[in-house]
Amino acid sequence: MSLPRIAIDAMGGDEGVRVMIEGAALARRRHDRFKFLLVGDEVRIKAALENHPNLRASSEILHTDGVISGEDKPSQALRRAKGTSMGRAIEAVKLGHAGAAVSGGNTGALMAISKLTLRTMPGIDRPALAALLPTLGDNDVIMLDLGANTECDSRNLVQFAIMGAAYSRVATGRAEPRVRLLNIGTEETKGTEELRDAAAVLKGAAENLAMSFDGFTEADKICRGDVDVVVTDGFTGNVALKAVEGTARFVADLLRRGFSSSLRSKIGFLISKPATDLLKHHLDPNNHNGAVFLGLNGIVVKSHGSANAAGVANAVAVTARLLEENVTERISADLARLGGSTWRMPKGLTGVQEERA
Amino acid sequence: MSLPRIAIDAMGGDEGVRVMIEGAALARRRHDRFKFLLVGDEVRIKAALENHPNLRASSEILHTDGVISGEDKPSQALRRAKGTSMGRAIEAVKLGHAGAAVSGGNTGALMAISKLTLRTMPGIDRPALAALLPTLGDNDVIMLDLGANTECDSRNLVQFAIMGAAYSRVATGRAEPRVRLLNIGTEETKGTEELRDAAAVLKGAAENLAMSFDGFTEADKICRGDVDVVVTDGFTGNVALKAVEGTARFVADLLRRGFSSSLRSKIGFLISKPATDLLKHHLDPNNHNGAVFLGLNGIVVKSHGSANAAGVANAVAVTARLLEENVTERISADLARLGGSTWRMPKGLTGVQEERA
Structure with a gap:
């Protein structure tokens, strides 16, 4: 083909x-x-x-x-x-x-x-910007939205989860990507109403959607390799992404300073160059370039x-x-699978959409 | 004394x-x-x-x-x-x-x-959690709120800026700390209404408050050393802090893997230990332990x-x-200095407080 x-x-x-x-x-x-x-x-x-x-x-x-x-x-x-x-x-x-x-x-x-x-695709209210980030695990992690939507409701977050999982299946080959919502704690009561509502919907629908959903994750666990898709609103996702990028650069700068601080360190640097090259390879943003507008x-x-x-x-x-x-077609298929009664948001969760409609 | x-x-x-x-x-x-x-x-x-x-x-x-x-x-x-x-x-x-x-x-x-x-102190609606983070510059940077308040309005953010500046004066000795609001871009139109409103108030009042305020900063610049106080709501601050902590750990883990990947790298590591110890010292969270509830x-x-x-x-x-x-007294004095007409939020910015009152 x-x-x-x-x-x-x-x-x-x-x-x-x-x-x-x-x-x-x-x-x-x-x-x-x-x-x-x-x-x-x-x-x-x-x-x-x-x-x-x-x-x-x-x-x-x-x-x-x-x-x-x-x-x-x-x-x-x-x-x-x-x-x-x-x-x-x-x-x-x-x-x-x-x-x-x-x-x-x-x-x-x-x-x-x-x-x-x-x-936007039928069934998607807003597109999201998604990117791959390096992890300590075998796969990259996908984070979305990274800044396309400053404020998101629970319905947007559910749609982002579906789109992120479809992308993850393509990028990692995992049949049931591990999807989490980014929050400030893992307890059910944490965070905003939008997050809690989205978690409730995803918990009920995950099986149907070929994803493993287990609630919330925190920002220090994005790159640990035990999650495949991190879902968040565009403001938080943009802050988290930039904090990760900035800190990686910060640590690399500190290391450079350290290695150039004495002759001994310089010699050590030359000898251990394969090790620091590995780090450089992992952290070079060019190796993770390419953020996708999904939806x-x-x-x-x-x-x-x-x-x-x-x-x-x-x-x-x-x-x-x-x-x-064919990621676009895959997302369509997942949306259709979610369809019918499952996709209707529980009462009280649909506020924004109803007003819009 | x-x-x-x-x-x-x-x-x-x-x-x-x-x-x-x-x-x-x-x-x-x-x-x-x-x-x-x-x-x-x-x-x-x-x-x-x-x-x-x-x-x-x-x-x-x-x-x-x-x-x-x-x-x-x-x-x-x-x-x-x-x-x-x-x-x-x-x-x-x-x-x-x-x-x-x-x-x-x-x-x-x-x-x-x-x-x-x-x-809470007179003039402060909500306390905030503040911590010092390492930078590439001469001073640590203070970030607040780190999770005390999941959602904040513009008035909360203005108060956090005042409290953060007072803490920064104590911690860094700077007479006019460089205060910024955390946002997803530096243009005036970026981010939420709360952020734009808080920026407008601080712009007008900064001179009176012995701080240098120049709008927004992004999360990749938190640790660069050109800002003294980063102000944000508790949800975003918690995410940013954990993203910084998690990434620092991630990079350290990558480096450890690199250094133990071959005999050559191990030898290089031993020789360059002063360099990596410097990094370890900078990144050890114990060296930045102690988050303060201000307000x-x-x-x-x-x-x-x-x-x-x-x-x-x-x-x-x-x-x-x-x-x-006497940081508490200093914050009181700053609040008093802001007092009078400057402190009244422009019309339309006071929504939440007026309802509360």
């Missing part, structure tokens, strides 16, 4: 065309079935392709003049989307010209344009603005895996 | 009497002006004191039969408080028999008993349940510093 094309917003990311094209070329070298739609300034894309004949041979270029900048507010980005590399890359997914889009541009703009262009009619992957070519290649690989494994 | 006595809940903490007494003795060896009221089972306290004649000479024992357990819910703890070591240690502060209390027991219970016994009529410090004697000694040292520097 041939893999659908991946649309690359070639103008996104802090360093733009060069890094995006190099990343795509690197991904292409690893998997020669990958095909691309490169969206952006044709002259600059062609120049960047000169060093990458294999990528050139498996790509088509879609020229655009405009670029969404890091400063564009989501509302501005929506107005300008049509003529930009980001807007056209997402539109290509809608039109079926590509199976998925990857962008290193402005997250808020990417979210807004993706939502408006692709719309849309199509796949959109956010590559970190500061990702290098290896990072972009990782984001492309994540995208390809989601495409190959 | 003689320092008021510090009441020690000798029965709290995972290992109970022995560790609490050893910690107090260690603190006493470092600062011989410290005096203690040791609250708990007299027989066991006396036995633990046998190895610590200096501590015995500067302590009085207050016998109690009861102990608050880790499983006691706050409501149960409140009912049982009177006959317990935790309850009597806090009562001693209220009665003026001690200047402050330190406990390693159940946080929820400590919070509930402290609030009911000591009441009460009296000082209550929570020592981590799993702290060792050095950790307890640190919590005692934190307590003594807060006592010596």
